[in-house]
Amino acid sequence: KQEVTQIPAALSVPEGENLVLNCSFTDSAIYNLQWFRQDPGKGLTSLLLIQSSQREQTSGRLNASLDKSSGRSTLYIAASQPGDSATYLCAVHDYKLSFGAGTTVTVRA
Amino acid sequence: DVKVTQSSRYLVKRTGEKVFLECVQDMDHENMFWYRQDPGLGLRLIYFSYDVKMKEKGDIPEGYSVSREKKERFSLILESASTNQTSMYLCASINPGTAGSNQPQHFGDGTRLSIL
Numbered sequence: 001k002q003e004v005t006q007i008p009a010a011l012s013v014p015e016g017e018n019l020v021l022n023c024s025f026t027d028s029a030i031y032n033l034q035w036f037r038q039d040p041g042k043g044l045t046s047l048l049l050i051q052s053s054q055r056e057q058t059s060g061r062l063n064a065s066l067d068k069s070s071g072r073s074t075l076y077i078a079a080s081q082p083g084d085s086a087t088y089l090c091a092v093h094d095y096k097l098s099f100g101a102g103t104t105v106t107v108r109a
Numbered sequence: 110d111v112k113v114t115q116s117s118r119y120l121v122k123r124t125g126e127k128v129f130l131e132c133v134q135d136m137d138h139e140n141m142f143w144y145r146q147d148p149g150l151g152l153r154l155i156y157f158s159y160d161v162k163m164k165e166k167g168d169i170p171e172g173y174s175v176s177r178e179k180k181e182r183f184s185l186i187l188e189s190a191s192t193n194q195t196s197m198y199l200c201a202s203i204n205p206g207t208a209g210s211n212q213p214q215h216f217g218d219g220t221r222l223s224i225l
Contacts, residue, residue: 004151034213041221043113043199046213089151096167097142097201097214101151 002027004092006100014108019077021103023090028068035064035075036089038102044089048075080107112136115200115217122224128187130220132200140203141183142214143167143175145196152199158183190224197221 003026013019023033032051036044048057050066050073057064061078077084087102116131134141140159144152144167154167156175164175172194176184183202187194198221201214 036216041219043216043218044201044214046215049213091152091214096154096157097152098154099144099152101149 002030002092002094002098004090004098004100006088006090006103008103009101010104010106012106012108013080015080015082017080017107019075019080019084019105019107021075021077021088021090021105023073023075023100025071025073025092025098027092027094028071029094030068031093033064033066033073034091034093034097035062035073036091038087038089040087047088080105082107082109113200113202113215113217115198115220117220118218120220120222122187122190122222124190124192124224126187126190128190128222128224130185130187130198130200130222132183132185132202132217133181134183134202134215135181136202136204136215137180138202138204138215139180141177142201142203143173143183143185144199144201145169146199146219147196155185192224195222195224 034049035047048064050057063076066073087104089102091097091099112135142157143155158164158177174186199219200217203214
C-alpha cells in the first residue's frame with residue numbers, strides 16, 4: 001500500500017524567503033505526482049503535475065522535482081509572499097491518488 | 110475551466126439519517142472520486158467511478174455507497190450516518206486518457222458534514 005509522508009507538518013517564514021516542502025512515498029511504481037494547494041475551508045487546486053518520466057516541472061515561482069528511485073519530491077516556492085500562505089499537499093498516482101497529510105505554510109509580512 | 114460543484118458547503122444531520130452528497134462536473138470527465146479529509150490523516154479515498162454505473166471501492170468504503178446514473182453526476186450516500194463520519198468530503202474528476210497522462214484531478218470546494 002502506498003504511503004505518502006510530508007515533512008514538516010507546518011512552516012512559518014518571513015516574506016521573501018524561499019520555501020522548501022518535502023514529500024516522500026514508498027512505492028516508486030507511479031504514473032505521476034501532483035502538488036496541490038488548499039486554502040482554509042476550500043477544495044484543492046492543482047499546482048504542478050510531474051510525470052514519472054520527468055525530473056522537474058516549473059510554473060512561475062514554483063518548481064517541483066521528482067526522484068522516483070528514492071521516492072522523493074520537493075516543491076520550491078521562490079520569494080514567498082503572504083498570499084502563498086496555505087496548506088500544500090502532494091499526491092502520487094498509481095492506480096489512484098494517495099495523499100500526504102500536507103504542510104501548512106504561513107508567510108509573515 | 111473545469112467546474113466541479115458540490116451541492117452543499119455545510120450540512121448538519123442526525124445519527125441514523127440517510128445522507129446524500131451530490132457532485133456534478135461540467136467537462137464530460139470519465140473518472141470521478143469521493144474523498145474524506147480529516148486532520149492529521151490527509152485525504153482518503155472512499156469510492157471512485159470510471160464510467161456510468163461503474164464503481165470501485167477505495168481505501169475506506171465502509172458505511173458508504175455511491176451512485177453514478179449519469180456521467181456528470183456522482184453521489185455519495187451515507188446509509189445510516191454516524192458521528193465518526195463527521196468530516197470534510199471532497200469530490201474530484203479527471204479525464205485520464207492513457208496511463209501516465211498529464212491530466213490533473215479537479216476538485217470541488219468540499220462539503221463539511223457534521224453528524225450530531
